[in-house]
Amino acid sequence: AQTTHWPLLGEHNRMNALGALLAARQVGIPLAEGVLALERFEGVKRRLEIKGVVNGVTVYDDFAHHPTAIATTLQGLHQRLGPTGGRILALIEPRSNTMKMGVWSDQLAESLNLADRVYGYDHHLGWDLPMVLQPLGARAQVYTHLPTLVEAVVAEANTGDAIVTMSNGAFGGIHDLLLRALA
Structure with missing residues (x-):
């Protein structure tokens, strides 16, 4: 073998x-x-790509742009962290055309189940992201202002945690914003 x-x-x-x-x-x-x-x-780039580690918090970038990709990404990260590892803080920007149209909205919350915290970025969506993420309860928060989202994530992050950003775009340069704020 x-x-x-x-x-x-x-x-x-x-x-x-x-x-x-x-x-x-x-x-x-x-x-x-x-x-x-x-x-x-x-x-390959943008598939759980490590963008940096600051104070024991790892920031990942992933191209996950539909529920199946999101669930797969979180499953892989969950396996990496293991049962005694840190938490998964998932940041989602519904940016692909199908996501912006709400095609996948009925599957989105379920795809995020393995995340300990979910931060949605509602940047000119034509559907109600807070309502879609409501099944996740207090674990999910939605922001319309990127700096406020970054501030909330950094305030929540602890040593050993993994922050994973999921978007098919640049997500407003969020990786650099997170890494600077964590430092």
Whole structure:
């Protein structure tokens, strides 16, 4: 049996790795060589990409832009943190066209269930984000002003926590804002 160690999280990444190994084997690349290649693979940008660590708080960026991607991202992060790890503070900017139109709004709250805290950024949405996140109760807050959102997240963050921003855009430069405020 071949084993490898790599930083990518989640079942979806394991399945992708297995698929890549099998495809490589089909074209003549030995399994052992494929496993070594996986150890060097660092992943792709904006897929639980670490933007920085300040005072023991890790800030991640993820392209998650629909409920399935959000749930998958949180599942992978939850696995990384483990049962005794820090909390997940999830920041969501519904920015993709389908998210802005509210296509996924009925699935959004459920996709965020693994987050300990949820911070929604309601920037000119055509639907009611606070109402959509209401099933999450006090764990979810919605902001229309980015600096206020950053202030609330930083006030909540503790050593060992993970802050994950989920948007298919730049989210107003939130990563730098968070890292500066955490410092």
